[in-house]
Amino acid sequence: MRWGVGVRFEDNPKTYYFDTRGLPLQMGEKCVVETVLGLELGEVVRKPFPVETGDEFKPVIRKAEEIDLVQWQINKERERDAFLVARSMVTEKELPMKLLRAHYTLDRGKLIFYFVAEERIDFRQLVKDLASIFRTRIEMRQIGVRDEARMFGGCGMCGRELCCSTFLFDFDPISIKMAKEQNLVLNSAKISGMCGRLMCCLSFEYYLYQKLLYKLPRKESKILTPFGLAKVVEVNVFKDSISLRLEDGREIEINEEEYDRYFL
Numbered sequence: 644m645r646w647g648v649g650v651r652f653e654d655n656p657k658t659y660y661f662d663t664r665g666l667p668l669q670m671g672e673k674c675v676v677e678t679v680l681g682l683e684l685g686e687v688v689r690k691p692f693p694v695e696t697g698d699e700f701k702p703v704i705r706k707a708e709e710i711d712l713v714q715w716q717i718n719k720e721r722e723r724d725a726f727l728v729a730r731s732m733v734t735e736k737e738l739p740m741k742l743l744r745a746h747y748t749l750d751r752g753k754l755i756f757y758f759v760a761e762e763r764i765d766f767r768q769l770v771k772d773l774a775s776i777f778r779t780r781i782e783m784r785q786i787g788v789r790d791e792a793r794m795f796g797g798c799g800m801c802g803r804e805l806c807c808s809t810f811l812f813d814f815d816p817i818s819i820k821m822a823k824e825q826n827l828v829l830n831s832a833k834i835s836g837m838c839g840r841l842m843c844c845l846s847f848e849y850y851l852y853q854k855l856l857y858k859l860p861r862k863e864s865k866i867l868t869p870f871g872l873a874k875v876v877e878v879n880v881f882k883d884s885i886s887l888r889l890e891d892g893r894e895i896e897i898n899e900e901e902y903d904r905y906f907l
Contacts, residue, residue, distance in 0.1 A: 647700050649689025650676055654794060657812045661702040663691050672706035680755065680782075700799045704868035707851060708861045711749065715859050718747040729756055729773060740764050743791060755782045759791055792838040799844075806843050817841040824856060826869070826879065855880050859899060 648668050649658040660674050668674060672687045684707060694700065733742055740760040747754055754777055757763075766783050773781045786794075789807060796808040807814070819825040822834050822845055851885040860866050860875045866887070867873075873887040876894065883898045 644695040646691040647694040648674075648687055648691045648703065650674065650685035650703075651688045652685045653713055654796075654808075656793075656808065656810055658688055659685075660689075660700050662694065662702045664702050666703055666706060668703065668706065673712065673750060675704045675711055677701045677704055681752045682750045684711060684749050688740055714749060718749065718751065721751075722747055723775060725754060725758075727767075728776065732772060736769060738766060738769065740766070740812060743786070743794060751779055753780045755784055756785050757786055757794070759788060760785060760804060788838040789840055789843075794834065797837050799842070800833075803842075805837065807838075811843060814843065815846050817843060817845050821845040825849065825852050826881075833900055852880060859885060859902065 646663045646665070647660050648663050650661055651658050657878070659678070661675075664688040666674075668687050668691060670687055670690050670757060672723075674685060676683055676685055676885060678701065682704065688833065722745045725747075726742065729745060730742045732739060739762060740758045743757045743759065745756050747756065751907075754773070762785075763841055764785075770781045780851075792805055793807040793811075797805050800807055817840070819829065819841065822829060822841070825848065827834060834842055834845065856878065860876050862875050862878055864875050868887065868889075870893075871890050872897075873889050875885060876888050877884075879886075884896050885898070885902055886894060886896050888894050
């Protein structure tokens with residue numbers, strides 16, 4: 644029987660799965676794995692589990708040895724130097740890009756530079772110059788501003804660590820409609836995260852709001868009540884209240900139970 648294991652990498656909350664190849668791995672242990680980038684050092688965050696036939700996982704190469712941990716630490720130091728050199732070259736060449744981070748694979752077979760930019764960049768000469776300096780394969784990876792926030796972390800206006808850098812695995816599409824249906828103030832400063840995009844947490848309760856609002860009348864719609872025709876002025880899910888304006892100008896407030904009982 645084949646066994647898989649969950650592994651997580653530095654500065655990335657997502658768990659990736661690998662074939663143990665029979666190695667007795669335990670939670671919290673470091674291991675060397677083969678990724679799409681090359682050899683990387685990761686930490687076991689899910690104990691081995693049976694792998695179903697057909698699941699194809701890249702292999703765990705070995706348990707991390709002392710030499711791997713030393714190499715990883717040396718790489719961290721060299722990454723800082725590589726970043727400074729590359730940033731200086733970007734400034735010198737006046738490239739419209741913001742360099743974020745440099746990363747060596749464990750075996751230093753590849754040096755990856757992450758950056759953000761508002762437009763397409765021709766960095767072919769930059770890659771050639773960097774390759775001549777560092778004598779390894781160079782890869783430039785453009786990421787979005789949400790990925791940038793995940794990479795550097797921080798605290799949101801709620802006072803907690805950013806969701807993207809702690810537990811969010813993927814970025815779901817966020818729309819202004821989500822804020823509207825939750826009766827939030829449509830002020831960009833209040834509903835935008837550190838990345839400048841709409842906050843990821845707008846989606847956390849959105850589908851519950853949709854479910855609750857589905858059972859209630861829409862704002863601006865008209866319903867027939869025992870007091871005559873009335874217009875729905877406001878629907879407040881938190882207060883469980885529906886504000887109505889009657890044809891004679893009077894305003895009344897009912898709850899969902901009263902709406903179900905008398906006005907459906």
